Amino acid sequence: MKRKFGIGALIAAVTVLIGAVPAAAQDGGAEAVQVVLDNLWVFIAGILVFLMQAGFGMVEAGMTRAKNVGNIMAKNLADMCIGALAFFAFGYGIAFGTDGASLIGTDGFFLSGTFTTFGDGLSTPTFFFFQVVFAATAVTIASGAMAERTKFTAYLVFSFFMTALIYPVVVHSFWHGDGLLSDLKIGDARFGDFAGSTIVHSTGGWAALMGAIFLGPRIGKYDENGNPRAMPGHNIAFVVLGVFILWFGWFGFNPGSELAADDFVMRAAVTTLLAAAAGGVTAGTVIWRKAGKLDVAMTGNGVLAGLVGITAGTGTMNPLGAVVTGAIAGVIVVYSVLFFDRVRIDDPVGAISVHGVCGVWGTLAVGLFSRYDDAFVGQDNAGLFYGGGIDQLVVQLIGVVLVFVWVTVTTGILFAVMKKTMGLRVSREEEIGGLDLHEHGVPGYGPDTSVSVG
Template sequence: MSGIDQVWILLCAALVFMMQAGFMCVEAGITRTKNNISVAIKNISDFSISVLLYWAVGYGLMYGSSVSGLFGSSEFAFGKLGETDAYVYFIFQAMFCGTAATILSGAVAERCAFHAYLVITAITVTFIYPVFGHWAWATDTAGDPVGWLGIAGFHDFAGAGVVHAVGGGVALAAILVLGPREGRFLETGQPRRFNGSNLPLTMLGVFLIWFGWFGFNGGSALGFTSQVPALLLNTLISGASGVLFGLGVSWIFERKPSVFFGMNGGLGGLVAITAGCDLFGPREAVLIGAVGGLVVFFGDRALERLKIDDVVGAVSVHFLAGLWGLLAVGLFGADSLGTSAGSQLGIQIVGIITICLFSALGGFILLHILNRVLPLRVTQHVETIGLNVGEHGANTDLNELFEVMQRQARDRDLSARAPQSPFTEVGQIGLFYNSVLFELERSFSRAQQQQIELADLLEQKNTLLESILPKRIAARMNDGSSQIVDQITDATVVFVDIVDFTEYAGSVPPEDSIALLRDLFGKFDEVITDYDLEKIKTVGDSYMYVSGVTNEQSDHCAIAVDAAIEILFQTRQMGLGMGRELNVRIGIHSGPLVAGVVGDLRFVYDLWGMTVNMASRIEEAGVPGKISASQAVVDRIGGEFIHERQSRVRLKGIGPTIIYSIEGRRTELKKTKRGFSRFLKSDQEI
């Protein structure tokens, strides 16, 4: 290899390396703000892992001495390679390995746990990618293929199959195991796209990837040969064709030129031409890029119909367009290879089937097993608040502004000020927001003066409101709030439902069933008062209370569980007194919610949000006589209480959820406002 060849390949390796920045921009811009930092750290982490593991294991499996055309057996964690050419080749191939690994990041964004992502990356770069790469690309010292696919005549010039389809196949396997993001598909089955945090950043990423692709395809000539200009021209033309056809087909079917499909159509065209850019002329490149753009559009829509959630479209861009590129070699490149179209198409199809079985199906089996041992998905609570904060503790100016707003909505503390700066958009919002707060403070002061003049009327109003609303809520309304609505970042909701009450009510006189409700709910009211919790409402034979909403309790979750244990005890005691079995089902969940007062003729204080829905669904799926709780509850109070996994169920409107049974406290006694309770030893059932 001449000096100019070495310089060219190293330059191309640098261009391929820059594609990592492009992937990061694409993924960070297309994900929601609360997850974009998580995507960025995944990109730099997977590249770093892939380089080191490729040096330690992958390169040897891929290009070491072949064992029956199946895998390499030398050059593991090499100390030196001997020749400069070998180092140049390793650096170039390491960039390809990093590209295959990072394809996964965008597909699994917004719900894959960081530790799980690193494990999947390690599996990809130490086993899946290098083994298939050996089958397709490994050669002996004379340059003759030694992998079984290469010997058979399989052609993949720059990695449409080896890099992109393999990486996309692993991405498909991962998103099938993980499942869709919360809220991605409505109950009706209709898909819903989330707004990306910065689409111009995504477009910049596409340009960076496109620019880096000149190194991807141009460097695969393994020298600055006369073939390079044609390779670069085909790369340029196919990408442009993919953009226009992606835009065009979205314009026809969606009645608007989609930015998403314009960008991904271009990437699909680039992936498709990669397999045979050394075989085609410009006319074929235009056609192959155009079909690549169409494959991306229809592939993405097919995944949506199957309720498969691919955040950035990685499967349609890399896996499906990569397979199309391999197929195009057999359709248009046989003459350049000196073979018949039929025979070349046959071996290309064999390669396609191998990729599907090895990377997609094999990857799915591996990840399904891994998910049983090491859950790949973050908890629902972390997914709700975002992986930036939930996994990495990475706050932003926007989050800080939201926190101030939420505290003010909860505490009515208008003296607090938002972070402000004239140099950032969020800082400017904070500046104007603080100006509004200043005016609100002045207005509030004037309102207080008016309230003094209306003291007698307000006292009457307060008496009336306290008879129908929680005292603290009534007080806030009397302070001048015509509308009560709070966004609570953390609270605990509990649903209690009497088991088989309908059958009981049908078998006794109405007075008896009403008496049972009155007496039992009266006991519940005493428990709620004892624990300083808030009763929200009763609906039929259901009773709902909440902690951490109308007053601040740092341990509100544990308090709510203690109250639930007491309710179980009181229910069973009443059943013993009646001479019949009396049971309730209890569902508990913690998380953010919205609380407020509604109604004109009659005020009602109520709660809304996924936390309320989750607690209700857990109660419905729970076991009579048991306290059923979500993962979020167990994460908070697991060390204080005895609990065990109850089941994994599919909750309506929520999806697959693990439910736990809480058996009791681990301590001998628990303290209430009235003293120490009289039951619950650590080895005693409820």
């Protein structure tokens, strides 16, 4: 009886709500209803992006060895805790405070004052919530590339500066609305990145690149001749589950970036779905042909590559353009992972390739496949293949280069200072023994487990 009452009460509440909307519209309240719907949708989308943190943790844990699983989870937990506080105190003001010569926001720290927001009627708490989970995503991207050999204290310092300064400056340059990238224009073409292929993903990817370079490869990754050895992760089920959690969360990441409950939400959802599927198919096919067997982890990275690739153009491409963009991203990620292995940049999870390299591809793809005739407001030019000429592609390339330079220089300085002072890498003994025991005092699977921690 209680269950029947609960369902009946829910149906009654929904019926009252549906009936109230036309009444509000008749009373001149349609705009007020839309504001409520916009805020609710952006909040829900932010919750989906928040859940992506769990997806990152699962993918990273699955692709690394069992002796480091607790450390992986600790870093992902720290990214949200440290990241939220750092973004609250400094990052949000730098990103969306009053413009200071088109470089950074100069006020509004600790959520004080007035901020630039997108969309009519989004409250500051709604907009902050949505932006802070994006900031946590950007920093967590680097966690996988720095896995299995980074000091936990050093990673905490990196997480703070990434969310307090480095990422917010990139955000201000474009999403503030009056920054370096948002003002970048060639002819009628302006830089476009709907949900952050470059602004979020390449930012995290280039930070991951610098972290991997400064740390150096894991012990045993290369043989005496410098050839890479396979160091497989310990749990493929974690990887696949993490990929699905991230894919699920991306339906908040991309559609939520419309910052309104309108018809573009479902357009972005469809392009997101198709690009991810195409990326998984092409990455799986390529690695199957090269290795003779289907590599499940690489196929999962192909799905993520497709998601990263479509993030910039999800609001400006038609479904076919999304499929092509995702499919090419799936091919790129396989060859990119193999390339970084060959040049001795050890990235245990492929984060540099998935987020950095495929973020670049997705941003450039806007200059190829975007359609001005039905694109979101703010896209000023069609892509090359839809009659827009080369201007949009060139302006996209300039934006990619500017972000690359900023992130690699700032994170390079940060890692260099930490390496000289507090130290960046754990000792040889700690790395061999596993970070769970040496950094956190307990194995990730507990002392009585039968799971190997080797």
